[in-house]
Amino acid sequence: MAQITYIQALRDGIREEMQRDENVFIMGEDVGLYGGAFKVTQGLLDEFGEERVRDTPISEAAIAGLAVGAALTGMRPIAEIMFFDFTTLTMDQIINQAAKIRYMFGGKAKVPMVLRAPMGCGTGAAAQHSQSLVALFAHIPGLKVVMPSTPYDVKGLIKSAIRDDNPVIFAEHKLLYWTKGEVPEGDYIVPLGEADIKRKGKDVTVIAGSIMVPRALEAAGILEKEGIDVEVVDPRTLVPLDEDTIMESVIKTGRVLIVEDDCRNNGWGAEVAARIAGGEAFDYLDAPIMRLAGLDIPIPYNPKLEKKAVPQVEDIVDGIKQVLL
Amino acid sequence: MISRDKMLWMLRKMLEIRRFEEKVDELFKANLMWGTCHLYIGEEATAVGACAAIEEKDYITSTHRGHGHCIAKGGDLNKMMAELLGKETGYCRGRGGSMHIADVESGNLGANGVVGGGIPIATGAALSSKMKKDGRVTLCFFGDGASNQGVFHESLNLASIWKLPVVYICENNQYGMSVPVQKASAVVDIAEKSRAYNIPGEIVDGNDVLSVYAVVKKAVERARKGEGPSLIECKTYRWMGHSKSDANVYRSKEEIKSWKEKCPIRRFEEYLINNRVASEQEIEKIKREVEEYIQKAEEFALKSPEPSIDGISDGVYA
Ligand SMILES: Cc1ncc(C[n+]2csc(CCOP(=O)(O)OP(=O)(O)O)c2C)c(N)n1
Numbered sequence: 001m002a003q004i005t006y007i008q009a010l011r012d013g014i015r016e017e018m019q020r021d022e023n024v025f026i027m028g029e030d031v032g033l034y035g036g037a038f039k040v041t042q043g044l045l046d047e048f049g050e051e052r053v054r055d056t057p058i059s060e061a062a063i064a065g066l067a068v069g070a071a072l073t074g075m076r077p078i079a080e081i082m083f084f085d086f087t088t089l090t091m092d093q094i095i096n097q098a099a100k101i102r103y104m105f106g107g108k109a110k111v112p113m114v115l116r117a118p119m120g121c122g123t124g125a126a127a128q129h130s131q132s133l134v135a136l137f138a139h140i141p142g143l144k145v146v147m148p149s150t151p152y153d154v155k156g157l158i159k160s161a162i163r164d165d166n167p168v169i170f171a172e173h174k175l176l177y178w179t180k181g182e183v184p185e186g187d188y189i190v191p192l193g194e195a196d197i198k199r200k201g202k203d204v205t206v207i208a209g210s211i212m213v214p215r216a217l218e219a220a221g222i223l224e225k226e227g228i229d230v231e232v233v234d235p236r237t238l239v240p241l242d243e244d245t246i247m248e249s250v251i252k253t254g255r256v257l258i259v260e261d262d263c264r265n266n267g268w269g270a271e272v273a274a275r276i277a278g279g280e281a282f283d284y285l286d287a288p289i290m291r292l293a294g295l296d297i298p299i300p301y302n303p304k305l306e307k308k309a310v311p312q313v314e315d316i317v318d319g320i321k322q323v324l325l
Numbered sequence: 326m327i328s329r330d331k332m333l334w335m336l337r338k339m340l341e342i343r344r345f346e347e348k349v350d351e352l353f354k355a356n357l358m359w360g361t362c363h364l365y366i367g368e369e370a371t372a373v374g375a376c377a378a379i380e381e382k383d384y385i386t387s388t389h390r391g392h393g394h395c396i397a398k399g400g401d402l403n404k405m406m407a408e409l410l411g412k413e414t415g416y417c418r419g420r421g422g423s424m425h426i427a428d429v430e431s432g433n434l435g436a437n438g439v440v441g442g443g444i445p446i447a448t449g450a451a452l453s454s455k456m457k458k459d460g461r462v463t464l465c466f467f468g469d470g471a472s473n474q475g476v477f478h479e480s481l482n483l484a485s486i487w488k489l490p491v492v493y494i495c496e497n498n499q500y501g502m503s504v505p506v507q508k509a510s511a512v513v514d515i516a517e518k519s520r521a522y523n524i525p526g527e528i529v530d531g532n533d534v535l536s537v538y539a540v541v542k543k544a545v546e547r548a549r550k551g552e553g554p555s556l557i558e559c560k561t562y563r564w565m566g567h568s569k570s571d572a573n574v575y576r577s578k579e580e581i582k583s584w585k586e587k588c589p590i591r592r593f594e595e596y597l598i599n600n601r602v603a604s605e606q607e608i609e610k611i612k613r614e615v616e617e618y619i620q621k622a623e624e625f626a627l628k629s630p631e632p633s634i635d636g637i638s639d640g641v642y643a
Pocket of ligand 1: 029058060082086089389390438439440441467468469470471472496498500501502567
């Protein structure tokens with residue numbers, strides 16, 4: 001199998017879906033000739049033309065709203081928002097419109113669209129270009145929320161997202177874009193709502209999402225040398241959440257650390273923790289559920305401060321040791 | 326008439342912007358600077374002409390391409406350079422970086438990482454001036470791309486019906502990242518958008534500092550008299566890529582070259598010499614002083630301390 005980058009896998013997934021279904025199109029700022037700010041759409045303009053790879057003005061609310069309207073009437077739009085932070089400009093259209101339409105209309109309409117954007121910090125882009133914000137959308141019924149961590153997952157998940165008949169928020173991580181991994185050629189999907197065990201272990205379950213997956217795996221590698229056997233569970237989608245896989249893992253290990261790439265306060269880790277505490281795994285817990293998340297601050301510019309703002313490999317190593325105490 | 330001192334101030338500020346940006350570019354290329362930044366080279370006359378038309382007490386809001394506005398509003402190069410290097414001595418104590426430099430004390434209400442984000446903020450500052458009757462005017466800088474955001478339209482409409490003391494200054498440098506204005510805006514002259522909101526709209530050569538000054542001054546007077554907002558479109562061009570990661574594939578070499586020939590600084594120097602406002606020697610002297618200032622700012626910033634980790638949560642809440 002070929003080793004390709006996350007960006008390449010994502011692009012392949014989008015390209016294959018565009019080839020498969022002529023209703024799929026992509027729009028966003030600089031997605032055409034420029035190939036997207038992070039080059040995800042590079043080459044797609046040549047292959048599909050300006051009708052299906054549409055450069056838009058800088059008008060996020062309209063980009064999202066047009067996607068809603070197009071989806072409602074038979075197209076399958078992919079709206080690219082240049083940075084996840086700017087999904088905040090789309091909030092009415094996504095939260096009050098896209099998420100509500102199917103239910104409000106008595107289940108008689110659907111909004112099959114994907115809103116994709118790069119999230120996360122680590123590039124020195126400071127407070128308005130570094131947020132993760134997935135928890136914001138995960139709170140809203142009617143939306144699905146995806147945060148792939150590997151090239152394999154990103155391709156399989158983007159395909160599922162495009163084929164899904166609901167509005168899907170697809171959160172890519174900037175620092176994952178240039179990571180490589182094995183990806184089979186051709187069509188395969190990763191279903192929404194299936195977690196993946198990224199590493200099997202018996203001592204402790206680390207539930208990590210997005211960029212925190214490779215960090216948790218690195219931490220697990222370090223702890224292996226100290227005789228600690230870490231299981232890493234990647235939920236992959238926050239909505240729907242695969243409770244069964246999480247529960248099984250916690251029942252097996254009895255200890256759990258949740259690692260988030262976002263601020264802690266009201267983050268998705270709180271939801272996962274509450275489900276574990278309130279479910280069948282509770283009786284198997286040998287230690288309190290621990291959460292490791294970003295500080296409750298805007299992301300600072302200075303690189304040393306920026307690093308401190310969200311969990312790093314060392315923090316995860318320490319966190320795991322604490323759960324094992 | 327503009328005084329000789331003012332004209333020399335204008336030249337000095339334009340030179341400060343140019344040299345500051347060149348230095349920043351150099352520091353990026355030497356890997357001493359972190360993150361990203363958007364250079365203003367080629368657009369100096371717009372910020373300087375506009376800021377020359379307001380008083381110290383007045384406000385500005387700025388953009389992601391904000392170094393020029395900050396300098397023209399009287400920004401301290403030491404603090405700016407320190408901010409770009411992430412130092413505690415910077416304008417935002419190293420927390421903001423290039424896209425978030427602000428100096429509320431001196432009336433700079435901040436650069437902005439969100440395209441169009443400053444437009445309603447400027448409008449709100451003008452509302453506060455109107456309510457407090459403090460006689461201040463707000464200059465609101467933004468790009469052609471930003472004029473396609475909803476907040477642009479909502480703000481101009483509000484400012485017009487409430488007759489707020491704000492001057493909207495669109496820096497039309499022809500592109501929003503890779504997208505040319507013709508492909509992004511239904512009208513190529515952004516000034517025309519003023520008609521929808523029943524306010525004056527003017528187009529000015531954004532590479533001619535004196536023209537910018539004259540047009541902005543008129544709008545500022547109008548605002549100060551309580552007659553409401555104006556929209557001024559400065560036609561200009563950015564010489565460099567959009568940001569440091571831009572390979573510039575969407576613009577031809579010829580186009581860039583033709584705009585470089587319209588260099589706002591060289592043009593103003595020629596004006597000053599031809600009209601005997603300043604001699605070449607005087608101009609050379611200003612250049613040397615600016616050079617020294619830049620060197621000092623670099624030294625200051627490089628040897629300044631980093632913020633301490635302990636203070637990482639300072640400033641989230643008042
Ligand atoms: C809301 C928002 N959308 C997208 C971006 C990414 N972005 C930064 S600058 C820019 C282009 C802005 O163009 P314009 O307003 O004309 O200003 P210029 O860069 O030409 O000075 C874009 C798309 C952003 N920062 N904010």
